[in-house]
Amino acid sequence: MNAPVRKPKSAAGSRSDSVYAGLRRAIIEQALMPGDKLTEDVIGERFGVSRTIVRTVLARLNAEGLVDMQPNKGATIAQPSLSEAHDVFETRMCLERQVLARLSEKVTADDIERLQRHVQLETKANEHDGPAAIRLAGEFHILLASLSGNGVLARYVDEMVSRCSLILALYSRPHSSDCSINEHQQIIDALRAGNSQAAIDAMDHHLKAVTDRALLSSAADKHRDIRSILDRYAS
Amino acid sequence: MNAPVRKPKSAAGSRSDSVYAGLRRAIIEQALMPGDKLTEDVIGERFGVSRTIVRTVLARLNAEGLVDMQPNKGATIAQPSLSEAHDVFETRMCLERQVLARLSEKVTADDIERLQRHVQLETKANEHDGPAAIRLAGEFHILLASLSGNGVLARYVDEMVSRCSLILALYSRPHSSDCSINEHQQIIDALRAGNSQAAIDAMDHHLKAVTDRALLSSAADKHRDIRSILDRYAS
DNA sequence: GTATGCATAATTGTATACAAAAATATCGTC
DNA sequence: GACGATATTTTTGTATACAATTATGCATAC
Known part of the structure; x- marks a missing residue:
């Protein structure tokens, strides 16, 4: 697990990687649910980085199919059909x-x-x-x-x-x-x-x-506060 | 080919898409060769967009494995081992x-x-x-x-x-x-x-x-001018 | 009560500014 | 001339500013 393996680093600096890891984990562990809005400002504020970084991360998650992005509408957690x-x-x-x-x-x-x-x-x-x-x-x-x-x-x-x-x-x-x-x-x-x-x-x-x-449909669409969830992942 | 299929658009605006398409084509058609440096300013200038856009595109190409990115060293066309x-x-x-x-x-x-x-x-x-x-x-x-x-x-x-x-x-x-x-x-x-x-x-x-x-190695590492190549793809 | 339009706020798209790092050039020494 | 240290330039990383777009709230009309 904690073997001395240096991360080859794919893209930009290491700052974005922690945001990426945090967001990703929040998605995987289903703390953030499909459909949740991912406002750039909110994420940036919680992780202490600028929108520039957040944007990079969102684009990456989008490429991986974890978030949907619509022009001028921003990013949401993906809702696969x-x-x-x-x-x-x-x-x-x-x-x-x-x-x-x-x-x-x-x-x-x-x-x-x-x-x-x-x-x-x-x-x-x-x-x-x-x-x-x-x-x-x-x-x-x-x-x-x-x-x-x-x-x-x-x-x-x-x-x-x-x-x-x-x-x-x-x-x-x-x-x-x-x-x-x-x-x-x-x-x-x-x-x-x-x-x-x-x-x-x-x-x-x-x-x-x-x-x-994964055949039984069930939609748990409650009001959820993204900020409080992110606090647990911004470490 | 030209069927009436609307592009679902993945990420940001449509401005970056033309840069993406241009760069990608240049790579696929082997106009840009593995190892070539992709300086953000140069690309931005040729396509008439800011570095912000270029950066988005490079990150995307990186995610697809077409370009390598090293922190503080920038992007190059990938050279798969x-x-x-x-x-x-x-x-x-x-x-x-x-x-x-x-x-x-x-x-x-x-x-x-x-x-x-x-x-x-x-x-x-x-x-x-x-x-x-x-x-x-x-x-x-x-x-x-x-x-x-x-x-x-x-x-x-x-x-x-x-x-x-x-x-x-x-x-x-x-x-x-x-x-x-x-x-x-x-x-x-x-x-x-x-x-x-x-x-x-x-x-x-x-x-x-x-x-x-793809077994016979051959390295054609000549000096190549990215600018002139990009002119043909910036359309 | 619901709908319509407009004013306002929030959010995104893009460019730019500036600091940090890397690459390159310059110069002096041997 | 080769080598190495330092200055200069180039390039990248990040934040911020501003315009454009979308969402929201509120008043008015029906």
């Missing part, structure tokens, strides 16, 4: 199959152990910390992808997973992710056994289950 | 297989005809207009992806194709794309015959051929 949701799930499955195909040929004992530790984290978070549990469930897939060794694939999986949490926030009932954890364990087991097909099948099953859960 | 190139090709193949799997179940006669017309364009451009030929060869795959009906998939294929032209610019010899055109035709034929597996095989073969071509 059902058809978009299907596209995301299909693409995600396609990518994650490739991840497992790769992994089952090159996975090491270290990798397995790292995955195993992650699932333990998930289990713990599932009891205490709701938001973290959501995030960790997604991060299991991101970890898998990064272990695959294909950076491009990993980036795309990352995007798909992020967008999925948006979709779940929109369409799924407040799920208990216990089942998720079991399915994650099955994937690890299949990888450990070197059974490529079983791993892919487990992933298929897992993602299908997630997809199915 | 060989390992990155492998990642791109692998991911691209994974995505395009999915495109064909989808298409072979839903392709219409109109789709086929549209693809056929595109290949005709390619053939023509191959004789007269070098840069356009490069671009059109890639756009065949983008057209396929967009016909698949999965927007997410289409966006990723688009990105992969763009990055491939960078890779080809870097590692491949100045290829004649005649063979490409034949292979495109084979894919269409397989789709027309409703033969899903043949289509996927043809695509596999095609992409493997492209991959193989």
Whole structure:
């Protein structure tokens, strides 16, 4: 986790990165909900940066499909349509199959152990910390992808997973992710056994289950104060 | 091509879009080569916009993997490493297989005809207009992806194709794309015959051929004047 | 009570200003 | 002439200013 890996830094300075990370986490953990308005001034004020930075971050999140931007209307947390949701799930499955195909040929004992530790984290978070549990469930897939060794694939999986949490926030009932954890364990087991097909099948099953859960519509459109939420993420 | 499709517009105003389109085309057509410096002032001056806009565009291109950005050092056309190139090709193949799997179940006669017309364009451009030929060869795959009906998939294929032209610019010899055109035709034929597996095989073969071509290193690092190149794209 | 128009406020789009960093040129020394 | 330190220029990072657009509130008419 805290290995001495220097971040290669993609774009501009490091100031924008903390805003990006904060906003992103707020979205992933469903503190900010689909449809929420992201006013540049408000965000800038909370994070202590100018609109210039905020704008950069919003554009980046927009490129990743996490926020919608309309000309002269500003940015909101994205509200994927059902058809978009299907596209995301299909693409995600396609990518994650490739991840497992790769992994089952090159996975090491270290990798397995790292995955195993992650699932333990998930289990713990599932009891205490709701938001973290959501995030960790997604991060299991991101970890898998990064272990695959294909950076491009990993980036795309990352995007798909992020967008999925948006979709779940929109369409799924407040799920208990216990089942998720079991399915994650099955994937690890299949990888450990070197059974490529079983791993892919487990992933298929897992993602299908997630997809199915996202069928019951429910819209929780209450009045929400973005400022108070952001305070917890501006650290 | 000029169907009445309104552009949903992703990010900010329409001013940045023309800069984006211009720069992107310059990269795809290999007028701007990997490693070329993209000074904000220079671009802004040529396109008649401020650095603010240019910066937005560069960030976007960076997110798509077409330009590299280093803090305090600015932007350059990306120079994918060989390992990155492998990642791109692998991911691209994974995505395009999915495109064909989808298409072979839903392709219409109109789709086929549209693809056929595109290949005709390619053939023509191959004789007269070098840069356009490069671009059109890639756009065949983008057209396929967009016909698949999965927007997410289409966006990723688009990105992969763009990055491939960078890779080809870097590692491949100045290829004649005649063979490409034949292979495109084979894919269409397989789709027309409703033969899903043949289509996927043809695509596999095609992409493997492209991959193989990108093995011979050759570095054409001459002094190049970005200004004169941009004049042709600032329209 | 609902709708319409206008005045006002809030928000976005873009350019510009200025500080910080990097690249480049200049000069002196050996 | 080569090398290195310093000054100058260029380029980037960020904030801010201002115009343009959109949203909001309020009064009036129906």
